[in-house]
Amino acid sequence: MWIRRDIGPAEALSSKIQAQGLSVEGLDWSPISKESALRLDSPFIEEEISKAIFQLDRDKAPGPNGFTIAVFQDCWDVIKEDLMRVFTEFHRSGIINQSTNASFIVLLPKKSLTKKISDFRPISLITSLYKIIAKVLSGRLRRVLHETIHSTQGAFVQGRQILDAVLIANEIVDERRRLGEEGVVFKIDFEKAYDHMKWDFLDQVLEKKGFxxxxxxxxxxxxxLASYAVLVNGSVKGWVKASRGLRQGDPLSPFLFTLVAYVLSRMLLRAEERNMLEGFRVGRNRTRVSHLQFADDTIFFSNTREEDLQTLKSLLLVFGHISGLKVNLDKSNIYGINLDQVHLSRLAEMLDCKASS
Structure with missing residues (x-):
């Protein structure tokens, strides 16, 4: 039985997971080495803190405490001992005090005429001290991601370029067209990608990956420990605590998102191994490629069999259920290769997405 979006979500999803083995159990987690885990935990040193401070943009809008990064850069020799004590305490306790981890949320208009709240984009203004802590942590994390993130992800991994994924995707589509083989490219849109991530799932991923x-x-x-207030016409309105999600502007956010997106990649690769997804066969060796990821963008390559596309939709629903990263199918697009528009429209209707020529 295929899951429709109007079926009771818990029951339908649970049945699908059990029937086809689409859960995260038994995935290849590719954990980081024990040596890398130890390096991540090592005491903070003055050199890496200084490097992080001078890599940050000095004039970006400050958070609630009003200090820009320029203050830390210009006064580094004066405040470095105090900063070292902050990092030593964080290394010991893992706690960032409330004032340091506070953020202002500013609503920026997406277009000139704004009528609805959805016409605005929320941006977090983070304190400079938190940004420095997160920058140091993200620098450490970046150096180990290549050990644990699959090659299908092209962004935020040391030694990889986001342009690689674009070029590979272009070559894959060109070869399919040249061979005259039918196929579809499905580009998904995560619904408020950073805002909905479940923290407990992120923690599970970190544990499985050897952190x-x-x-x-x-x-x-x-x-x-983050708290938020909305900045309206220069006035602060209320303070609230977050219960999920990542902050735009937090140096850690893209790397943590990449770790969670890895799970979707592994679920897809396992479906390939079980011949539940075919993907495209490319190159002389007819290597199978089912998807590419670059940051929070994911594209899928599939034949036109409805069974394969139904499996793909199931995987996306399951992944959204367990991670919080739900796909906005209304804003996702399917593109046809050597496919007539009628057939493409039928597949788009099945996926509840848009058909693009």
């Missing part, structure tokens, strides 16, 4: 309890505690401190 230490100390590192996981640090990540929890960065995320769960």
């Amino acid at each position: 230490s309890p100390r590192w996981r505690k640090w990540m929890s401190g960065c995320l769960s």
Whole structure:
């Protein structure tokens, strides 16, 4: 039985997971090495803190405390001992005090005429001290991601370029067209990608990938201790605590998102291994490629069999259910290769997405 969006979500999704084995159990987690885990936990040193400070944009809008990064850069020799004490305490406790982890939310208009709240884009203004802590942590994390993130992800991994994924996708589509084989490219849109991520799922991913309890505690401190107030016409309106999601502007956010997106990639690769997804066969060796990821963008390559596309939709629903990263099918697009528009429209209707020529 195929899941429709109007079926009771818990029952339908649970049945689908059990019937086809689409859960995260038994995935290849590709954990980081024990040596890398130890390096992540090592005491902070003055050199890496200084490097992080001078890599940050000095004039970006400040958070609630009003200090820009320029203050830390210009006064580094004066404040470095105090900053070292802050990092030493964070290394020990994993706790960032409330004033340091506070953010202002500013609503920026997406277009000139704004009528609805959806016409605005929320941006977090983070304190400079938190940004420095997160920049140091993200620098450490960036150096180990290549050990644990699959080659289908082209962004935020050391040694990889986002342009690689664009070029590979272009070559894959060109070859399919040249061979005259039918196929579809499905580009998905995550619904408020950073806002909906479940923290408990992120922690599970970190644990499975070999990150230490100390590192996981640090990540929890960065995320769960954050508080927000909305800045309206220069006035602060209320303070609230977050219960999920990542902050736009937080140096850690793209790397943590990449770790969670890895799970979707592994679910797709396992479906390939079980011949539930075919993908495209490319190159002389007819290598199978089912998807590419670059940051929060994911594109899928599929034949036109309805069974394969139904499996793909199931995987996306399951992944959204467990991670919080739900796909906005209304804003997702399917593109046909050597396919007539009528057939493409039928497949788009089945996926509840848009058909694009």
